[in-house]
Amino acid sequence: xxxxxxxxxxxxxxxxxxxxxxxxxxxxxxxxxxxxxxxxxxxxxxxxxxxxxxxxxxxxxxxxxxxxxxxxxxxxxxxxxxxxxxxxxxxxxxxxxxxxxxxxxxxxxxxxxxxxxxxxxxxxxxxxxxxxxxxxxxxxxxxxxxxxxxxxxxxxxxxxxxxxxxxxxxxxxxxxxxxxxxxxxxxxxxxxxxxxxxxxxxxxxxxxxxxxxxxxxxxxxxxxxxxxxxxxxxxxxxxxxxxxxxxxxxxxx
Amino acid sequence: xxxxxxxxxxxxxxxxxxxxxxxxxxxxxxxxxxxxxxxxxxxxxxxxxxxxxxxxxxxxxxxxxxxxxxxxxxxxxxxxxxxxxxxxxxxxxxxxxxxxxxxxxxxxxxxxxxxxxxxxxxxxxxxxxxxxxxxxxxxxxxxxxxxxxxxxxxxxxxxxxxxxxxxxxxxxxxxxxxxxxxxxxxxxxxxxxxxxxxxxxxxxxxxxxxxxxxxxxxxxxxxxxxxxxxxxxxxxxxxxxxxxxxxxxxxxxxxxxxxxxxxxxxxxxxxxxxxxxxxxxxxxxxxxxxxxxxxxxxxxxxxxxxxxxxxxxxxxxxxxxxxxxxxxxxxxxxxxxxxxxxxxxxxxxxxxxxxxxxxxxxxx
Ligand SMILES: Nc1ncnc2c1ncn2[C@@H]1O[C@H](COP(=O)(O)OP(=O)(O)O)[C@@H](O)[C@H]1O
Ligand SMILES: [Mg+2]
Numbered sequence: 103x104x105x106x107x108x109x110x111x112x113x114x115x116x117x118x119x120x121x122x123x124x125x126x127x128x129x130x131x132x133x134x135x136x137x138x139x140x141x142x143x144x145x146x147x148x149x150x151x152x153x154x155x156x157x158x159x160x161x162x163x164x165x166x167x168x169x170x171x172x173x174x175x176x177x178x179x180x181x182x183x184x185x186x187x188x189x190x191x192x193x194x195x196x197x198x199x200x201x202x203x204x205x206x207x208x209x210x211x212x213x214x215x216x217x218x219x220x221x222x223x224x225x226x227x228x229x230x231x232x233x234x235x236x237x238x239x240x241x242x243x244x245x246x247x248x249x250x251x252x253x254x255x256x257x258x259x260x261x262x263x264x265x266x267x268x269x270x271x272x273x274x275x276x277x278x279x280x281x282x283x284x285x286x287x288x289x290x291x292x293x294x295x296x297x298x299x300x301x302x303x304x305x306x307x308x309x310x311x312x313x314x315x316x317x318x319x320x321x322x323x324x325x326x327x328x329x330x331x332x333x334x335x336x337x338x339x340x341x342x343x344x345x346x347x348x349x350x351x352x353x354x355x
Numbered sequence: 356x357x358x359x360x361x362x363x364x365x366x367x368x369x370x371x372x373x374x375x376x377x378x379x380x381x382x383x384x385x386x387x388x389x390x391x392x393x394x395x396x397x398x399x400x401x402x403x404x405x406x407x408x409x410x411x412x413x414x415x416x417x418x419x420x421x422x423x424x425x426x427x428x429x430x431x432x433x434x435x436x437x438x439x440x441x442x443x444x445x446x447x448x449x450x451x452x453x454x455x456x457x458x459x460x461x462x463x464x465x466x467x468x469x470x471x472x473x474x475x476x477x478x479x480x481x482x483x484x485x486x487x488x489x490x491x492x493x494x495x496x497x498x499x500x501x502x503x504x505x506x507x508x509x510x511x512x513x514x515x516x517x518x519x520x521x522x523x524x525x526x527x528x529x530x531x532x533x534x535x536x537x538x539x540x541x542x543x544x545x546x547x548x549x550x551x552x553x554x555x556x557x558x559x560x561x562x563x564x565x566x567x568x569x570x571x572x573x574x575x576x577x578x579x580x581x582x583x584x585x586x587x588x589x590x591x592x593x594x595x596x597x598x599x600x601x602x603x604x605x606x607x608x609x610x611x612x613x614x615x616x617x618x619x620x621x622x623x624x625x626x627x628x629x630x631x632x633x634x635x636x637x638x639x640x641x642x643x644x645x646x647x648x649x650x651x652x653x654x655x656x657x658x659x660x661x662x663x664x665x666x667x668x669x670x671x672x673x674x675x676x677x678x679x680x681x682x683x684x685x686x687x688x689x690x691x692x693x694x695x696x697x698x699x700x701x702x703x704x705x706x707x708x709x710x711x712x713x714x715x716x717x718x719x
Contacts, residue, residue, distance in 0.1 A: 156585055177587025192585045196578035196645030197571075205575050206586030208568050219567035249578075 105168045107132045107302045108184065108271050110153055113162035114326075122148040123159070124326035130271060130302040135293055137313040137334070138306045140323035141346050146306050147189050149323065150273045154186040155179035177206065183270030187277050189306075191260040195249025199241050200230040202248055203263045233266040234258070236295075238288040253280035258288075265292060271302045278307060290316055310339040324348055388639030388690055389651030395683075396654050396661065403665035411668045418545065424660045425553035426615070429608045430631045431652040432560035433601030438635050439564075440577040440597055441644025442495060442502040447605040448627030449513035450487045454480040454609035456517040456619045459526040468530045476533070477610050484606020485599050487513055492598030496591035510628070517621055526619045537614035549611055556604065561649035573597060577644025630659070633680065637687045643695065658683060 106129035115123040122145045130136045140146050151157035153164065155173035164171055166182055173179055176186070193202050204226045210216035227244060234241045239258035241251075248256055257280050264272050274293070278286045293316055297303050307313055313320060314337060322330035322345040330345045343349075384390055404412035430447050437444045458480035465472050487509055494505040529538075540548040564570040572593050575583040584590050612620060638655030640647025659680045666673045 175587070176585045180587060186585075188585070192579070192582045194575045194578035194582040194645070196574055201571060201575075202582075205571065205583065206588045208571065210568070219563070219569050221566070221568055221571070 104131055106130055106165070107167055108153060109165040110149070111163045111165070113149065113152055113164075114160045115148055115152060115157065116160055121326045123152065123162075126162075126323065126326060127328050127331075128153070128321060129331075130304055131319070132270070132302050133297055133300045134318040135297050135303045135305055135316050137317035137320045138304055138323065139308075139310075139313060139320065139342060139346060144323040144346070145326040146323055147275055148326075150186060150188070150275050150304070150306065153179075154184055154273055156186075156188075180207075180267065183268060184273075185264035185268035185271070186273040187257075187260045187264045187275060189275040189279075191256055193248050193256055193260055196247050198243075198245050199234070199248055199259045200227050200244050202259060203230045203233060203266060207267065229266070230262070233262040237262045237265065237292050239285070254282060254285055257281060258285065261289060261292065265296055268296070268301055271304065272296060273304045273306075275306045276308070277305070278309065278312065286312075310342050313342065314339065322346055387648075387651075388687065388694070389648050389654060391690075392637060392639060392651065392658065392687070393654045396657055399658070399661050399665065403661065403669065407665075407668045411665055414545075416664065416668070418547065420657070420660050420664050421550050422547040424656050425547070425550045426608050426611050427627070427631055427634065427656050428553040428653060429556050429604050429611065430627065431634050431656055432556050432649060433604035434631045434635045435560070435638075435640055435647055435649055435652045436564065436573055436597050437502075437601050438632070438640050438642060439573050439644060439647045440594060441642070442577075442594070442597070443506060443632065443642075444491065444598065444601045445503065445506040445628045446487060446491060446509040446513060447601060447608075447631060448624035449510045449517070450484050450602055450605040451609040451612060451627065452619065452621050452624050453487070453513040453517045454483040454606040455613045456520055456526065456621065457483055458610060459529060459613060459619055460520065462530055463526070463528055468532060470532055473530050473532050476530070476613075477607075480610040480613075481603055481606040484609065485603040487605070488599035488602020489595060491602065492595030495598060496594035514621075517619070521619065521621065523621070525621055527617060529613050529617045533610070533614040534617050537611060538617065539615070549615060552611065556607070557649060557653060564649055569593075569596075574645055577646075579645075631656075633684050634659070636691075637680075637683055639687065639691070641691050641695065642688065643691075655687075 109127075109129040111127055113123050113126045113128070114121070124145075126145065126149060128138075128149060138146050138149070148157065152159050152162075153173070155176045155178050158174075164173055171182075179186070194205060197205065200223075204221075209222040209225045209229075211220040211222045216222070231244060237258060239255070239262055241255055241259060241262075248259055251259075257277060261274065261277055264274070274289075278289050281289060290312060293303050293305060297318075305313070305316065314334065317334045320330070320332050320334050320337065320342065321328055322342070324346065329348070410416060430451070434444060434447065458476040461479045462472050462476040465475055491502070491505050491509055494500045495502045537549055537552065542548050542551055564573065572583065572588050575588055576590050576593055576597075580590055612624075616623075634655035635647070635652045636642060636655070637658055638648065638651025638653070640651060659676065662679050663673060663676045665671075666676050
């Protein structure tokens with residue numbers, strides 16, 4: 103078996119008396135779509151935040167390509183090629199789509215102008231437009247603030263940003279929640295394309311048909327603990343629902 | 356599942372979008388609060404010019420209006436940055452006084468009346484301003500004390516410090532190289548040097564805000580601190596720099612004021628912070644952060660200035676100026692509110708809270 107590109111072992115995190123994560127294990131492999139499923143409050147978003155550097159853990163170990171690492175900030179995860187579409191999207195509402203895609207990673211002008219802090223706006227605009235077109239995203243305007251756009255458009259922008267920068271792992275926390283039928287299809291197509299580039303995709307969704315459609319591997323969280331880690335072959339919706347609610351158990355791959 | 360073949364609408368044609376953007380360019384300018392307030396300013400100038408063509412609409416009078424607004428403009432540039440980050444800086448007037456006082460003391464100690472002494476004085480004033488700003492910034496960014504409180508505290512400390520150093524008596528021995536050049540010197544015939552300095556600060560401030568990464572991060576921090584943090588913007592460091600900028604410009608304003616008035620004018624700046632904040636807000640910069648322009652701030656400064664001057668000239672009791680400016684200020688914030696609730700769907704509830712009373716701390 104190949105080494106997981108990203109692996110968490112015994113991850114725990116409490117919020118007051120609530121154990122959002124309780125000794126959870128998790129691993130993702132390059133070129134695979136891993137679906138992470140579980141009931142509301144199971145700890146999926148918490149797990150994503152912990153593995154993308156935006157939430158500190160109480161205990162547990164994280165390995166990147168087999169090496170133990172400490173993820174202390176999202177930008178550190180970004181440097182490793184780990185990108186995340188958070189459930190709350192984390193876009194700056196007053197900035198344009200282009201500014202949001204490049205915020206924190208701006209392309210600077212060449213030479214002295216760049217040294218003085220001037221940005222290469224045409225390059226950022228063109229590359230962002232390509233990113234949106236690759237996604238098939240209908241971004242209404244590249245120069246309007248994203249706060250004035252619909253939920254679907256904002257989601258598309260957040261996804262395009264993550265796809266644009268990820269080269270190892272991409273987390274998508276309920277990326278299709280605000281999307282219509284066609285946009286959802288675009289996102290699923292994008293996930294396949296990203297996976298085929300050899301990137302590990304983690305896909306969180308409550309839509310079991312989508313999960314069965316797209317996942318190579320399915321990991322189930324219940325009450326902060328991973329209760330199943332299975333390959334997606336011949337899996338049924340009934341089985342997945344049973345695993346999420348605790349009606350049935352299965353831990354073998 | 357029933358997946359009917361969907362039409363391939365995947366790629367929105369960029370050409371259409373480009374055309375749409377060109378069309379919208381004009382409407383966006385017109386919709387800008389800074390532009391609307393600019394029209395108000397133009398109307399004021401036209402009305403006063405018609406009422407008093409021989410007095411108001413004279414170059415010498417307009418020159419005076421511009422000259423009097425110059426120091427406030429320097430402060431307004433820094434305040435615009437601060438308010439875009441959804442902060443506030445109440446300390447600028449006191450920092451101006453403190454920097455001017457220490458600068459005057461240092462120049463007196465060094466002695467002499469030449470550009471060497473003046474250069475020392477200018478450097479002292481600006482550096483002290485930056486130090487006050489860094490103190491504000493560290494307390495806001497690291498200690499998470501609300502900016503309103505931090506800068507209210509440093510307002511008192513800087514003013515008290517200036518009074519302790521002088522025993523409350525204004526210093527009047529300012530080197531004449533300063534008063535004769537920056538104070539009432541002219542360039543290009545009759546353009547006040549102090550206004551040219553202010554213009555340079557305005558232009559640089561606008562370029563940095565609207566064209567550079569520093570400016571982009573300023574908007575980002577004000578728009579969503581959490582979003583900025585997650586993509587690696589060093590929010591705390593940026594906030595410290597913003598308050599340092601505001602403090603440094605207050606230090607520069609300190610030396611300008613010293614030069615213009617030949618006195619430390621310790622008691623003369625008690626309204627400065629509020630006047631500058633009013634100008635920034637009238638110019639369309641949002642107190643909620645994330646939105647604003649330097650152009651708007653400059654226009655916002657001239658509304659009270661022109662009203663004051665025009666009322667005096669046309670014989671209206673000048674007290675009406677305060678009434679009018681107060682009304683404009685409230686109208687400006689009201690318009691900002693309306694714009695925000697119409698453009699920020701879904702988010703309005705969460706952002707009701709006035710941010711200057713406390714930065715939104717990241718959840719976790
Ligand atoms: N910032 C937080 N503060 C307090 N409790 C939290 C916080 N984030 C998550 N939780 C709690 O942790 C548990 C797991 O939440 P979450 O990871 O968001 O679940 P999921 O994404 O699977 O729906 C829930 O009980 C939730 O209330
Ligand atoms: Mg969640």
